Amino acid sequence: MSENNQEKEVPFYPDHVALEAKVALGVVILVVIIGVIGLFAPVGLGAPADAMDTPLHVKPEWYFLALYQLLRYIPKTIGATSPVLAVVLLLIWPFLDRKPDTSKKTTKIRFWLSFAAVLVIIALTIWGEVS
Numbered sequence: 001m002s003e004n005n006q007e008k009e010v011p012f013y014p015d016h017v018a019l020e021a022k023v024a025l026g027v028v029i030l031v032v033i034i035g036v037i038g039l040f041a042p043v044g045l046g047a048p049a050d051a052m053d054t055p056l057h058v059k060p061e062w063y064f065l066a067l068y069q070l071l072r073y074i075p076k077t078i079g080a081t082s083p084v085l086a087v088v089l090l091l092i093w094p095f096l097d098r099k100p101d102t103s104k105k106t107t108k109i110r111f112w113l114s115f116a117a118v119l120v121i122i123a124l125t126i127w128g129e130v131s
Contacts (some may be wrong), residue, residue, distance in 0.1 A: 067083055069124040069128035
């Protein structure tokens with residue numbers, strides 16, 4: 001190497017490591033100062049959160065509005081477990097019902113039950129949004 005290149009190079013070990021150690025020490029000191037300030041002068045935003053008391057203005061996303069509305073009008077244990085049981089029933093239904101469909105009547109009954117369920121879900125979602 002020529003003498004010009006050697007003059008511009010900074011060795012990694014003593015110089016760069018020392019600089020990084022100083023920066024890390026500065027960050028640690030800053031974090032400790034902020035922690036001590038927060039310890040002696042905490043910033044409170046209000047009353048602590050209560051999981052059993054939901055404010056009136058809080059609403060879930062649109063895809064949970066039907067379940068949220070369902071929880072308002074039926075007991076909480078039934079309202080929390082019935083959607084889960086319904087999904088489990090839908091998942092295991094093909095294993096429970098193995099006989100072939102030969103009747104159009106069962107197809108119509110399933111169609112109208114599914115249609116009614118979708119209408120109820122849509123109605124609960126809209127009702128949850130406007131309430």
